[in-house]
Amino acid sequence: MATKPVPTAELIRAQLRRMRNAAGMSQEDFGKRAHYSGSQVSAVELGQRPLDEVYLARADEIFETGGLFVAMLELAKRDGEPIWFRPWLEAERNATQLRCFHPTLIPGLLQTEDYARAVIRTDSRLTEEEVEKLVAARMERQAILDREHPPQLTAVIDESALRRFADGCEKVMAEQLMHLVASAERQHVSVHVIPASAGLYVGLDGPLILAHSTEAGWVGHLDDQLGGNVADRTEDVETLLAKWESVRNDALPRRQSLDLIKEIVRPWI
Structure with a gap:
């Protein structure tokens, strides 16, 4: 055998x-x-x-x-990441700047282990072993934020992602939001929230991540139901940068964003 x-x-x-x-x-x-x-x-x-x-x-x-x-x-x-994600990992690890936006979830680089596990488990095709492998890989990715010269991370998140308190997951979500606040207090991490009052905006088309390095310039990554793909063609990157500027402009300033996150989590702690 x-x-x-x-x-x-x-x-x-x-x-x-x-x-x-x-x-x-x-x-x-x-x-x-x-x-x-x-x-x-x-x-x-x-x-x-x-x-x-x-x-x-x-x-x-x-x-x-x-x-x-x-x-x-x-x-x-x-070994710990899906094959489709590996090309992006190189760009992420070499980045001096990272910009990420998600309309429905907390971005992976800012997730707690329990929140990541809850999100990954929504895929019923995965075994428990596969779930844990993906959770560990996601936690490993976050090591770039703790290195001596970390990238400058700016995250924009839709308010709806902060209010996704599913039954039985209240504690997990509360811990995730407190982690988000703690992360945003770090000098190289900035978190901005698009309030529900923003209504319709271009970012609702889906999440995006952009990474910039001195050698390679900007490169993007897009998630979809089949996994995701890296965008490195000039015209594609320019489109993503334009979309990023749009969602960033719709978001609240840093301090107001943190105040909103604290307001949302307060009843759960």
């Missing part, structure tokens, strides 16, 4: 444990050298904390592996 392939992320965690033990270091010892707490090291090794480039780069330095763990992380990220 053929054995089931071991996920790359699991191999990374196993190798981290093996090399730490071989070096005679406890989790606390490794944490001190890597500038993490022992509990954080334990969470990484148990899979309770997402792997990220900063953590693995420090492991590479301590174990003198020549960048092996960081290289394996790239494989794990690719």
